[in-house]
Structures are given as C-alpha cells and as structure tokens.
Amino acid sequence: MKILVIGSGGREHALTWKLRRSPQVERIFCAPGNSGTSEIAENVAIPATDLKGLLRFAKENRIGLTVVGPDDPLAAGIVDLFATEKLRAFGPTKSAARIEASKIFAKELMRAQKIPTAESNTFSDSKEAVRYCERVKFPIVIKADGLALGKGVTIAADPTTARSAIDEMMNKLRFGDAGRRIVIEE
DSSP states (O other), X not given: OEEEEEEOSHHHHHHHHHXXXXXXXXXXXXXXXXXXXXXXXXXXXXXXXXXXHHHHHHHHTTOSEEEEOSHHHHHHTHHHHHHHTTOOEESOOHHXXXXXXXXXXXXXXXXXXXXXXXXXXXXXXXHHHHHHHXXXXXXXXXXXXXXXXXXXXXXXXXXXXXXXHHIIIIISOTTGGGGSSEEEEO
C-alpha cells in the first residue's frame, strides 16, 4: 500500500518511521515532510494546507491511505474532502476537528456536557476583554480562539501582561484570525 503522511513536524516523522516498519507498506510520501522524513520516505513539496494539491497528488499516485498530522488541514476539512473522492484518510472530520480548532467551541461543549473545566469568558471586543481583566483575580489564562501553532496562550500574572496579550491577539492580530476572539480563564 502507498501512504501519504501530511505534515512536517516530529509527529509526522514518528508516524512515518512506524508506518515504514509495516510489511503492508510499499511506499511512503510525506507532504511536505522534513529532513528526517526525507531519509525514510519521499518528501513531496506540497504544503499541508494545499488541500486540492494534496488530493490531486493522492489520486495521481493511487495513495491507499493518507495520515494527517497537523491541525490546520484537519480544521479545513481535508478528511471530508478525501472521503468525497472515495480516498481513505486517517484523522477527524472538519466537524470533529472543531474541538481543537476553536477554544470557544470546546468550552461550550464542555459546559453543555457538564465536563469540568476552568471558569471562563469569551470576548470578540478587546476593550470588553480589558475591562473584564480589571475585575478578576490573577493569574489568568488568555487563549486565542483558533489555531495558533501552540503559541496562542498567555498566562498573565498581572493586568499589564493581560492587556498586552489581549492587544497582541485581538488588535495586532499576532495569530491572524485565530486571535480575533479569545477565551479568558480563571
């Protein structure tokens, strides 16, 4: 079987390394891969976010299974796209990936299902978020709602740090659209 591993991090290297050991695997491609995966598979210069390019590659190369590592293509619906073309892809659907792609959605789901979680409030207006910080006990945790490559969280020990984090995320868009809305946790 031919396999396509999507991503370029250590996770994708580990997946490729393990898949390589299966006698059922005849060939592995990594898109885009990294220097480590290039030693155990064939790297393909297609970004993990180029869903149409990845789909085209999978069809042209008769890929039997695609394994998706990064959150961005999952949140964009790559598994759904492959399924519509009758291609097998391992990973959550766009709907299921939403729990990782939106901190606000995750919080709402936890509340609805009575799953214990820290008290929190969500904001789409930076001024409201700053005003809220004037009445809370520190430290607090400020999270960008969307995907920010693991960088969208600030533990603010004081109001100055909180204001700075809110400004960076919501006004300066340090994380792009991922920071337009935020969650502030106790």
